[in-house]
Amino acid sequence: MFTVASLFVLATMVLALLRAVRGPTVYDRIVAVNVFGTMTVLLLVLIGFLTDRPEFEDIALLYVLINFVAIIAVLKFELYSSLAGPRAASAEGATEKARDEAADGAGVDGR
């Protein structure tokens, strides 16, 4: 049963990689990488049960957290061209500043 689920998860990883290669926008690729990370966690847990080595659960726990931080960091870098956020980016030049102000003003959650 672990083998069947592992094969399903591996097939999903292949599909996610295909989407990451083909995706027209950068966000398609980020979604694909996010799915790939989740499937990596599941595959690690399943391998831990397949080979009867419980250490793999610790590695999977680490991968969950790294995956989340990586997605947020890549998104922030993509949006602001800087990991420090809008303020540091706006110090670089007038065009950057105007763009960031436009992005902040258009925030859909009303901040």
Next chain:
Amino acid sequence: MTLALEILSWACIVVGGAFCLLSGIGLMRMPDVFTRMHAASLGDTLGAGLIILGLVFQAGLGADLVGVKLLLILVFLLFTAPVATHALSKAALLDGQRPWTADGQPPEATLERGDIADDDFLEEIRKDRAGGGAGRAD
């Protein structure tokens, strides 16, 4: 382990794997970013949830902490996946990606980043939230 628990665990793991595969197929076949995110969330919630639940049935919540670690992985996944999806969809919307509607692909599918300030779509959202969103928590 009793036979009933074994069957339950088997069913959970295989159905969870099937949901993961469905999420991968949806990721390939959906037309735009937002629908692809919808397909991806299937694997994050039902796929991961059912697989880890089935493995917890296998391991039990014994003294070796394997079951507890599995539940911890599930809790972290259920907290982080919606946050990542929310950030991703907001970044895509601010970058000018427009969701497909019932009429198909929107004509202004990609905008320049500078056009965001006077964009009709975001203007409509802002009006909706100012007028009809009085009952919302935020």
